Amino acid sequence: MSQQGEKPTGHQDDWWGQLYDDSTEDTGPAAVADSLDDRFASAAGTMGLEPGSAAGPGPAPESGAPPQPERPPAVPEQRPGRWERGNALGPDAASGPGPLAGPGPSPSPGPWQTPPPVRHAGPPQGPPADPSVPAIFPPGPTPPGFRPQEPPSRTSTESPGAAVPASTGPLPNAPVPWDAPPPPARQNREAALAVPNRPPDVGYVGSGPPTYDAEPTTLPPADPDALEDLVADTVLDGARYGTSTLRAVSVRGDSARFRGEPRRDSLLTARFGTGEQALVLVAMATGARATPGAHLAAAEACQWIGRAVGRSHARLSEDIRAARRGDLKSGLHRLTDRSLGKLRASAAEQGIEPEEYTASLRCLLLPADPECRTRVFFGVGAGGLFRLRDGEWQDIEPRVADVTGEAVVGFGSPPHETPEGDRLTMDLGITTPPSPYEAIAEPPRAPFRFRASVARPGDTLLLCTGGLADPLRGEPGLAEQLTARWSGAEPPGLAGFLTDTQVRVKGYADDRTAAAVWEA
Template sequence: MSQQGGTPTGHEDDWWRQLYDDSTQDTGPTAAPDTLDDRFASAVGTVSDRAPEREPVVPPPRTAPPPGDGLPAAPAADPPARAAGHRAADAADAAEVAPAPVPVPGRAPHLPPGTGRAAPAVDYVGSGPPTYDAEPTALPPADPDDLDDLVADTVLDGARYGACTLRAVSLRGDSARYRGEPRRDSLLTARFGTGENALLLVAMATGARATPGAHRAAAEACHWIGRAVGRSHARLAADIRAARRGDLKSGLHRLTDRSLGKLRASAAEQGVEPEEYAATLRCLLLPADPDCRTRVFFGVGAGGLFRLRDGEWQDIEPRVADVVGEAVMGFGSLPAETPDGDRLTMDLGIPTPPSPYEPAPPPEPPREPFRFRASVARPGDTLLMCTGGLAEPLRGEAELARHLIGRWSGPTPPGLAAFLADAQVRVKGYADDRTAAAVWEA
């Protein structure tokens, strides 16, 4: 697996102090921000194979949520100040950041929530079997002088801290397995700090489609956000416990902006277009403090954020129309001459038209908004963050949604092998890489 990204300079250290004035350093057997090449999840295995084509996916219509499905207040066991802070953050999140939860089609048949009876494991669901066999076919080509560039077919990891149990997996899609292409998805799981002050980070990225360095761009995006979060983990953990939502959103926006901006610099060094060395990025922050049930999601680009509650999936991904904030650098941000990117005349403030003697500048690529959600989990919830490879079939195939409800509604989380089996259930017409992280609340 390729791990790329340089060590920031002293000039950048000053920038970090200005952003998050935290001088705490990692001292225990935890992840060091500058050695995240060793923090990628291991336990390599192989899994299924599918058709190289993907059918169009039309998400189900968004409907009003059931009554009383807003985010809960902090648990009664919390200290009064902390509980009040959680309730304030929860109300602000429901009002500003994310749309109301929307059920994903499908409820588990014959499985009352909490009964502990899991649905049987299956290889595929849907209208019929995928085109190809359920095992990898071809390995990606290898360069004997650059073996670090190889990417494992499957990566699996897990942990248990505080009130939550984490399972995470990244596996190569059927199309890439059949063609012998590397996995474009990258996964990073890391713990910064010790004891109840520790902070867990799950980062996943997907490189641009049909580009030779897609897997390297995804890995680099995970490295940079990991280093950024690691250097500021003490301040971030304190902000999460105190429910300082505004500070969290602005700080994480800057960290994401800075990290994805590194990809543009890498593209320039390699002499390629920025859009050819780009990646989506989705992250989850989980405090190890058992008294804090705030879960923070942030990132840029397509994917999914779902919550399994009371035997039903809820799509809680912040919609683009609801996202507040500027675009993130590296995804088509406009030039900095003005807030709108226009070059203004000195006197009148009128945009200068292009000269008829000069070619018009190329159009800017679409802008990708920064997505953020901070919510308070309830006991029995399962939170799922995933890339588009799993989000699209989960939204588009009701049988997959029902199957995962049956598998994940029991009182105990699945083991690593069982979680891998669940994540690799195939659906005909969906052949992209899949990366998912699920959090079970005790």
């Protein structure tokens, strides 16, 4: 082997084999330092080893000492492999050229190489390792200064007084006793997913499943020149302001889904203003049944009332905080009549009857001021206004007087006969012109509804159209289901609210539009 560390090439550098050949006699003392120790020191210096180390021979035996057994020839250590260079093995671990240990088989030793002797772990030569982090190495010899950590056996018993490191714990794949508590991270995750006092979802309530499918089947027809008139099957929205949490949804009914008709209900949620002066409006409208433009009329009604409230939101917000009930009722009544009047004017422009292009309108005003818990409802038409308080539903829909009735004698044109059947005039069959004092009969208008209430902590206010109000009044199972689902400490999310409002009842297949407000 040459002093540059090159491998033997056959006939070159064979002095090492001749040195240990049994046929070669000792050369004896020479004029220069050419003893065995000198040659080994020269070879050790070439390989970077220090004389007297574990790899080299020890000091020369003193005179008179018993003869020592012949030691096997020392083989220089191999250079650090690829996996060793990533560890802090000393200043010489990653320096100097040399082959890197690859994944393939190691080269076979030459005739002058022998396997390195097995060394026992001594004091570490490199930097001290952290006892809490076990050293993991690939298969092969262990780097100097490290000792692989063996997993403790569960069946073995430790000797008395043996200290166990604080960082010692169960193995990753070790079996866990069945009665052991779950880790804290898993406990927190399960507690976050579990909602107390909330029953599982149900598909329907009542005596049996509804006739129609639970999911949409047919899309409504589309006009390529009026794609903006298309209505989505479901609309979902929500927000949180002050002490209230809002959830709003509008879903096409089972009947419309089966027949491929558009959703006649329309939903609008809007915020006007900023900060505590903001005002949240929830408007929902339902178009007339069996009319081609019912969904367009409902959407237009929500847009008109939204514009009217948005332009007057500052005054409305002040009246709500100041509890001016009379001003609120008269002002909102005027805005509602103006919006529905524009809807009738739109019907006249289209050349259709006002009864065919009309909609019922129901709205809810929520102030963003956390100090104000006044909730204002107003609207025209059928629907429902409910409140869930202390686990019981309350129907707080405002009652209005019936403006229709029988004719009164002496008011307007006189009747032809009395209630007893006596005729007051003789009918001679003569056609008479209309009296100028008779008023032109107009179609009766739905009465205006208004209610301002103060919410309590824990209340749930529900505003909905007839598609949800009718089954809620007619099927006790639906009220019980919503009570169990909405009586928790936290309001449901958007997906949960959608699921709750889609609980079906046989015999009720209209569109459902609802807005619920949870009070913190």
